[in-house]
Amino acid sequence: MKGKAKSNRERKLRELVKRVWENVPHYRAKMEDVGVTPHDISTARDLWKLPFTTKEDLRNTYPSGLLACSKEKIVRFHASSGTTGKPTVVAYTRNDLQTWTDAMASCLKRAGVTSSDVVQIAYGYGLFTGGLGLHYGAEKLGCAVIPASGGFSERQLMLMEDLGTSVLACTPSYALKLSEMLQQKNKALKLRLGIFGAEPWSETLRKTLEENLKITALDVYGLSEIMGPGVAMECPAKMGLHLAQDFFLVEIINPETGQPVKEGEEGELVITTLTKEALPLIRYRTRDITKILPGKCDCGDSSTRIARIRGRSDEMLIIRGVNVFPTQVETALGKTFGLSCHYYLEVTGSEGHKDLHVYSEMLENLSPEAEERLKAKAISNLHNILGIRVELHLLPPGSIERSDGKSKRIRSTL
Ligand code: DLL
Numbered sequence: 001m002k003g004k005a006k007s008n009r010e011r012k013l014r015e016l017v018k019r020v021w022e023n024v025p026h027y028r029a030k031m032e033d034v035g036v037t038p039h040d041i042s043t044a045r046d047l048w049k050l051p052f053t054t055k056e057d058l059r060n061t062y063p064s065g066l067l068a069c070s071k072e073k074i075v076r077f078h079a080s081s082g083t084t085g086k087p088t089v090v091a092y093t094r095n096d097l098q099t100w101t102d103a104m105a106s107c108l109k110r111a112g113v114t115s116s117d118v119v120q121i122a123y124g125y126g127l128f129t130g131g132l133g134l135h136y137g138a139e140k141l142g143c144a145v146i147p148a149s150g151g152f153s154e155r156q157l158m159l160m161e162d163l164g165t166s167v168l169a170c171t172p173s174y175a176l177k178l179s180e181m182l183q184q185k186n187k188a189l190k191l192r193l194g195i196f197g198a199e200p201w202s203e204t205l206r207k208t209l210e211e212n213l214k215i216t217a218l219d220v221y222g223l224s225e226i227m228g229p230g231v232a233m234e235c236p237a238k239m240g241l242h243l244a245q246d247f248f249l250v251e252i253i254n255p256e257t258g259q260p261v262k263e264g265e266e267g268e269l270v271i272t273t274l275t276k277e278a279l280p281l282i283r284y285r286t287r288d289i290t291k292i293l294p295g296k297c298d299c300g301d302s303s304t305r306i307a308r309i310r311g312r313s314d315e316m317l318i319i320r321g322v323n324v325f326p327t328q329v330e331t332a333l334g335k336t337f338g339l340s341c342h343y344y345l346e347v348t349g350s351e352g353h354k355d356l357h358v359y360s361e362m363l364e365n366l367s368p369e370a371e372e373r374l375k376a377k378a379i380s381n382l383h384n385i386l387g388i389r390v391e392l393h394l395l396p397p398g399s400i401e402r403s404d405g406k407s408k409r410i411r412s413t414l
Pocket residue numbers: 080081123128129130131196197198199200201219220221222223224225228229230286288308309311312
């Protein structure tokens with residue numbers, strides 16, 4: 001069966017390469033540039049011969065230069081949450097939407113969601129893929145779906161209580177905001193599971209959410225360029241995210257050299273879509289940093305698993321020669337009893353000598369002496385994990401703005 005699944009994927013790969021060669025001049029030109037034709041690609045081992053596709057390719061061909069089907073076949077557009085310039089537009093055919101629904105439903109099933117669940121979707125609905133992606137997957141499983149979308153937090157809590165929400169799907173930072181609001185209320189909830197993703201988050205934040213909300217919190221990964229949520233999902237064993245491997249091939253490369261990393265090493269995730277019709281992507285550089293995990297998951301499933309995303313390569317700070325990801329700061333702050341999970345970062349100084357400022361919120365107001373002790377402990381934890389000294393600023397409880405969607409951890413950089 002395993003061999004059959006593999007040969008199926010390889011057949012899909014050959015068909016994909018032939019299809020983009022015939023239908024997408026941009027891909028054909030890039031392949032011709034490196035002297036590759038569809039005849040050179042027969043198994044996944046040949047993938048390296050193909051050129052990468054980047055966010056720039058999508059930008060340069062905006063809005064529809066990479067389309068591999070006629071415009072009549074498009075039934076939906078989404079767009080990435082780009083902050084600068086034009087967004088990245090993603091198109092779907094009817095089959096693409098079906099594939100997405102199937103992939104998302106399998107992810108939710110893997111997480112333990114069943115038709116008895118009431119799923120409240122507090123990811124944004126609209127151009128962002130979070131809301132509708134989760135929505136169709138959960139509906140396919142037969143769940144009762146509450147399309148709450150993001151924000152209107154008081155109403156979220158009311159719906160949770162009145163409709164008996166058992167599964168909450170939103171960003172981990174929004175889940176944190178909701179959990180804090182809940183702590184001040186006396187609500188009888190049936191919540192048991194959180195499907196959290198769309199931004200990097202740490203094990204520490206998982207623990208906090210699980211304790212505060214009395215749930216199991218699982219990680220879901222995806223990106224609009226590839227499809228949306230549903231690319232990979234944790235199971236309750238929490239041993240990494242299982243890849244939806246019927247639909248994607250993955251590689252891990254060194255982001256600087258573009259070469260594959262050694263087995264099990266961390267690097268940039270590169271994804272090839274096997275079944276997408278409207279916008280197939282070949283060797284798409286996600287800029288997300290992770291690794292392929294060895295061995296088998298305790299759930300018994302032997303599908304490829306990736307580690308929780310450490311962060312995006314373009315959000316990695318280099319402070320006096322040391323690489324720092326916001327999730328590492330989150331881990332260090334989480335190890336410091338007395339601090340909340342709310343924080344943000346600023347970088348000051350000059351190119352040659354950067355300083356990292358960490359702004360972290362205290363759980364309660366303290367006496368000056370107790371605050372000094374807390375600060376010393378946090379600085380020591382940050383030093384142990386990051387390997388550098390940082391400027392730490394402790395802020396009063398509740399002073400850092402809460403996020404209803406993806407939180408912005410790096411507020412300013414050079
Ligand atoms: O965030 C799709 C999504 C929606 C995923 C809902 C999960 C849940 P984009 O807006 O295109 O799409 O952003 C994609 O978000 O490249 C990662 O950098 C980051 N990201 C997504 N999921 C995770 C995760 C959606 N579980 C970008 N952990 C990706 C860390 C994540 N980062």
